Amino acid sequence: MNNQLYSARELAEAIRFSSDVRRPQVAATTAGLAAIRNHFYQNELLISQEVTPTLYERLQAVYQRLFIPEVSVEAFVYASPEMQASCLSDETSECVVRFTSRLVETMSPQEFEFVVGHELGHFLLQHGEVEHDQKSLESFMQMRSREISADRTGLIACNSLDAAIRAMMKLFSGLTEQHLNFDVGTFISQLKNSSSNANEIASHPSMLVRCRALLWFSMSGYFGVDKKPSRETLAKIDESIEKDLHRYIDGPIRNRIERAKENLSMWKMAREITEDKIFDKNEQRRFSEVFGEKTLASLKNFLQDIPGSRVQEALDERVRSASDELEVLIPSAFAEEVTKIECRVKDWLFRA
């Protein structure tokens, strides 16, 4: 990695959102990137000084603000009615960023800079390929944290909170100035007072939470290396954003995950406790101590309808479906959580 990219990464790392946890690097797929790049060269328009001078200038401005050497990035435009931007990188010192024609046509020069800076933020922070098809709730939470980090490099890249918020509004709504008479000042003041109208926020959580997160970050005064906020200031801002995320988005998700874990623990305990085909008073008491009288009553009800010879089979089936349900929610932490649950169940059984 050359020194210049080192400075760029250092800058991005300094403003990484606290919940955007660094993952171990994925194995480099340089060959894969080379092949894809070849495809882009043949089918898409490379942004260059000669062919697309205005876009080229914007890119140069962004590279300068983010300390990225020009050789590290290849940027393409391709024809599409969708408003999209993406970043591909093989975790080395190079990346490819791509923009749809619709996005380029829709954004003002400064708004375009925000989008470029956002995409390059994913590259600098080594977010890897953003896996949009991996739709677990866990990955959604992770993706949201990455977006908050990338919005920050976007803000530094365009050097204007107004432009950044406008670009986000255009991306979210798909609208242009023709229909979007967007008064950034009004919108921002609405955000500042948003604790008084929490319901409104809840209906568009990710957009408003991202905008609020960027607004708070901008209030730290961070618009370049020479104006760094202290670690304490940034930590305070991140804490407020985490609260927002928890309140409007992740809270319900985390609750769902907790319920799924509880459900799996309950069926596993029922399965263990009836292994000897007996569910005596002592075992029932222990079960209700952990899961409550109501759950005990439901379990007894459930067992009542099943012939003794089929009880284990029926409970195995329940354990399996509870386990599947949890795995869908937390695919990467799943194995670890199951081990924890099994230990806890054993602990409950042998404690009495």
Ligand SMILES: [Zn+2]
């Ligand atoms: Zn992004």
